[in-house]
Every structure is written in C-alpha cells, then in structure tokens.
Amino acid sequence: MKIKLLAVSLMLASAFAVAPALAETKIGFVNTEKLLREAPLSVAAQKKLEREFAARQQELQKLAKQARELQAQLDKDGVTMSDTERKNKERELGNHSRELQRQEREFREDLNLRRNEELGQIQERARKTIQEIARAEKFDIIIEQAVFVDPKSDITDRVMKALGGK
Template identity: 40%
Template sequence: MKKTTIKVTSAIALAAMLAWVPAQAQSFKAGFVNTDRILRDANMAKSAQQRLEQEFARREKEMVDMGNSLQSASERFEREAPTLSDSQRTQRQRQLMDQDREFQRKRREFQEDLAARKTEELSQVLERANAVVQQVAESEKYDVILQEAVWINPDYDITDKVIKALNASKR
C-alpha cells in the first residue's frame, strides 16, 4: 500500500509540474537585437564614423598621394631604365625600394591607428547601446535579449526600438 501511495503521489506531482511548465513557458518573453544594424543606423554610430573620417582624412590623403608618387616614380623608372647606366639603375632601384618600404610602413601604421580608434569609438557606441537594451528589456519585461542568432523570427526583433531609444537619448 505504501508503494502505491508513493507512486500516486509521484504521478500527481509530475502531472502538476508538467501542467506548470507550459504555463510558465507562455509568459517567457524573448527579444533580439541586431548589433550590426545598431552600429550602422544609430545616430551615435554615424557620428562616430564621421569623427573617424575627419580625424583620419588628412593622413589618408597623404597615403594616397604617397602611393601615387611611388607609382609615378616606378613608371618613370621603367621608361628610363633602358637608357640608364648600371650604377644609375641600381641607385634608382634602391630609392624605389626605400620609398616602397617607407610607404608600406606608413600604411601599416595608418591602418593600425585607424583600427584602434575605430575599436574605441565602436566600444563606446556598444556600451551605450547595451545600456539602452537593458533599459528596454527592463521596461518591457523581457526575460532575455539575444544579440547573436543564426536566424530570428522578425516578430522578436527589437532593434528598431533600441535604435529609436538610442537616438532619443543624450550621449
């Protein structure tokens, strides 16, 4: 009799738990935020991009000018090489190699500096965006907000809400 009572009690407890799980699952609220869209469409991200462009425009122009100068010097050398003496040809080749080495060094420094500044700016945008996501999640009572997904039903995408809130907020 005792085993039967335990089995019945266990069955009742299991049935109660199974009935409870769907009721809880229905109240679960999830959302999704597309970080790439935020970094592309939010005003804060756009202004960060403009700051980077302004900050690096002069150096970028210098790199383009330096590349063009190197290209012109190389083309001039190719045209004049047949008429140059061996020593002149060797000297010009060294000059071109030195110019190219300097160009490559400056280009590498430019790219590293740009990448570092871009990381700084985007991390500030993401930090602010994450704070806004948390505010939206708390105010609308979300249980979870995902930022990475292979596929998401558009009904769960709250990216527009976050961008709108981010644009409305002061930096």
C-alpha cells in the same frame, strides 16, 4: 511496467508544468549588427573617423602615386640609364616602397584602434539602452543572436530610436 508508467507520467507532468512558465516569459531580440551598422551614433562615429584620418589617407595616396611614378620612370628610362643611376633609382624606389608600407601599416593600426574605441563606446551605450528598455517593458530576456526571430519580438528599432535615431 508500473515504474515505466510512473516515469512517463512524471515527465509529462513536468513538461506541462514548464509550459505555462514559458508562455509568460517575455523575450526580446536585438540585432546588434544592424544597430552598430545603422544607428546614428555608428554613422556619426564612422564619419568622425573618416574626417580624423582623411589627411593621413591623402598623404598615403600621394606617396603611392610617387612610388608608381618612380616605377614608371625606371621602367621607361631604365634601359638608357647608367648602371649607377639605375641602381640609385632602384634603391630610391625600394626605400620609398618600404616607407609607404610602414606608413600604411601604422595607418591601419591607428584606424583600427580608434574604430575599436568608438565601437566600444557605442556598444556600452547600446547595452545600457537595451537594459533600460528591458526593465521598462518588463522583458525577462533579450537575445542578441538567433536563427529565427518573430518581428514582434525584435526591439532593434526601439533601441535605435532610444539612442537618438530613426
């Protein structure tokens, strides 16, 4: 019985010893999804990518339109065409469709690669900014994901402002 009482006493004593340390701990939260979505750096990077890939996207749209027109012509006139002419049109449509798919795949890969490059640069700058704020304001820990956050602990807007935003 004395051993159980001693064990309970030690557990309670250690809990009370940890409580003041937790009360003095300064914790901050950064919503990185919001930061990467709404920060002016992110918005500028997205617009930069749109400008960079606009010509290729227009070319893909042009190729897709040509493929639709070939398909429509084949559907409309295919019955009246000779076998050779119809087969040639079908082959042309098949080649056109394969080329379109290849170019679309390359476009997506290139866009994703560039998006990841831009995102990596933004993440690096955001991380440095978060660390600077944490040091300047004497945070003990900054958390990026949480189930619940008290708004007074959320420093996302301060990070955005420090990055040159709102």
